[in-house]
Structure formats: C-alpha cells, structure tokens
Amino acid sequence: MNRPDPNDERIPHLMSRIRSSLTALAVVTAGAGLAVLPTQAQAATVVVSNSTDLSNAIKNATAGTVIQVRGGTYYPTATLQSTKNGTSSSPITLTAYGSETVKIDGGSLPDGDWIFKLTADHWNVANITFQNSPDSAVVCQSCTGTNWNNIKTINGGDSGFTLTGDGTVNNTVRNLDSYGHYDPANHGENADGLAIKFGSGTGNLVTGARLYNNSDDGLDFWSFSSPVTIEHTWSMGNGKNRWGDSAFAGDGNGYKLGGDGEVVAHVINNSAAWDNAGNGFTENSNKGAISINRTTAYKNAKWGYYFATGAARLGKNLAVSNGGGQVSKGSSVVSSGNNWDSGVGTPAFRSTDASSTYNARQSNGALPATTFLTTGSTTIGATMN
Ligand SMILES: [Ca+2]
Ligand SMILES: [Ca+2]
DSSP states (O other), rough: OOOOOOOOOOOHHHHHHHHHHHHHHHHHHHSSSSOOOSSSSSOEEEEEEEEHHHHHHHOOOTTOOOOEEEEEOOOSSSOOOEEEOOOSOOOOEEEEEOOOOEEGGGGGOHHHHHSSSOOSSSSESSSSEOOOOOOSSSSEEESSOOOOSSSSESSSSSEEEEESOOOOOOOOOESSSEEOOOGGTTSSSSSOOOEEEEESSSSSSEEEEESOSSSSEEEEEEEEEOOOEESOOEEESTTOOOOTTTTTOOOSEEEEOTTTOOOOOOOEEEEEEEEEESSSOOOOOOSSSSSESSEEEESOOSSSEEESSSOOOESSSSSSSOOOOEEEETTTTTEESTTTSTTOOOOOOBOOOOHHHHOOOOTTTTOOOOOBBBOOOSSSSOOOO
16 A cells, blocks of 8 residues: 655645645535535446346345346245345335336245245335245335335235234335235144234325235234234135035135134225125124124125124224125124114115226226226225225
C-alpha cells in the first residue's frame, strides 16, 4: 500500500480538500437536524431463471433484496427456505418478473419435503404458483409482517398454505388459491387448503381466498390461540374422496374454526361455504366468541353452521339446503338477523350454478365476478366478491 509521504507537497492540498469536505458534511448534518446519512447499501435486485439461482437468491436475501423470477416451471431439489428477516421499511421481495407466469414444482423434491419455507419476518411474496409438493407447499413459521399476494398452492401432499408457530403476527394473505391437496399416507385426513394451526399471534388477515377440493378442510384453525380475521373468501368442495382412497378420512369442513381446547374469537366476514362434505362453518369445540357476519352456507353435507357448545356471535348469515340442517347453536350463541332467526326472510339466489366461481381472477387479483349465491340483499348473506 502506498502511504502518503509527509514531505509530498501534494499533502497539504489533499488535507485541505478533506477539511473542506468534512466542513461541508458537518454543515449538512447540523442543518438537517435528524437527517440520516445514506449508510445502507443500495437494495439489490436479483433476476433468476433457474432453480439453483432461485434457491441461492432466497437463501442469501437480506433486507431490501428484490428477487424477480423469470417465467417458467422450476423444479428445486431441496426446500427453498430462508431465516433472514427483512424490515418493515425494507422488506425482502420474492415475485414473478413482470407479468410472467412462474410455477415452482415439487416434483423433484424428496418425499416429505415442502417447496417453500420461511422462518422470517417482513417478506413480500407475490404472483407465484407452488404445485405438486410431496408434502406441504408453503409454510411460514413464526413469521411477522409477511404479505402474500396472488399465490397459488395446488395439488400437494399435505396442506397448501400454512401459517404456524408462536410469533405469527401481522401477516396478510391476499387472493390465495389453494386446491387439490391430499395426504395419501393419512388417507386425506390432514391436507387443508389453508392451515393456520399450532401457534399464536395477532393481526393475521386472509382476504380473497378460494379454498377448494382439498381432502380435509378448506380452512383449519386447529390449536391456534389468537384471533384470525377472514374476509371475502370461498371454501367449497372439500372433504370429498376424489382420489379413490378406500380408507378415505378427510373431514371436509369449509371453515374449521378451532380445536385442541383453544378459546379464541376468530372473525369471519362476508365469506361463503358450499358443497363441502362436512359442515360449512364449525366451532370445532372452540368455545370462544367467534364472530361470523354476512356469510352464506349452501348445500354442505352436514350443518351450515355448527356452534353447539360455544359462544359464537352469528349475525346476518344465510343458510340454505345444508344436509344436516341450517344451524346447530347452543344456549351461549348470540344469533341475530340470520335467516333461521324468527322474522327474518330467506332471499332467493340469483344463481345456483357455481361454474363461474372457478374462473380466472380479475386483473387486480380479486375473485372472479359471479352471480352464484348472490341475492342483492343489503342485509343478509355474502356478497360473493
Ligand atoms: Ca382432519
Ligand atoms: Ca384439517
């Protein structure tokens, strides 16, 4: 290394320039008061187009990293995973490149592996399909502040999308499609579309989900001890034996809202359950003040609403043609404005043809437009959007 020669006549000039710079910096700092100097490295954008680069990008991401995945189908050979946190102001982003179609396929994973696992905070994940997982497709464990937009989990060997663990806080799942999951080893008794199970933490929101044709439940909150909010969600066709399993054991609840002794006041607004093999909405032994408003249960094989032991608040819900009956409610349930309450009518459905509910989503990711189970009522039932 070249050290400056103290006798070099250039040195005084150099020192002068440095002093000038320091003086200028001090002025800026003093003048700006609380100004924060740009000490953080520029956020890195990483564009990946093969599985190895994808895996490394996820593993190496740090706060501010943006991973853009080029269109195509990727076959990772090990679970894609990270324990690195973003921050609320500098999240880590994993998304499809532009409007390209990205599928991450579990077909090359070892038996029992998941496709994608985060044990991390402040990630934004968007516009990616996770399909054919040997086990669960996407698992977020003890995550805080993650945002999931327009994710699809399809045809996996256990639950499609899972939030689990203590410290599951302030996560938002928007416009999830999760369908076709089936766990053959247990004859379908575990694979749910959306599992928020075995954990705790507040501020978790699911909106705009379609959860359908899974072997077990559409949505399951087993052993989750903090309230979760669900809105604008459809759960249908779950718990049917679509796999020719002679010992099939799927339950098929549209919304399974508890279990394992937890007493917790989940909130379900403006959502629907139809054609499930079990109940449309069930407390599943949760004795908490579960709040269910403006939802619709139609043609589920068991009860539309099963709240026989708890203290649910059922308001302005619509139950029609459910096999076991429209509602089973215990003496602690508060029931008002539902079509089973006295003096409340049952508006006619504009359509009972569900085919449009499986259409592609709208360009902004919202549920497809449908008249299925709509009534035009401003006072009762789901608005189906
Ligand atoms: Ca089950
Ligand atoms: Ca389940």
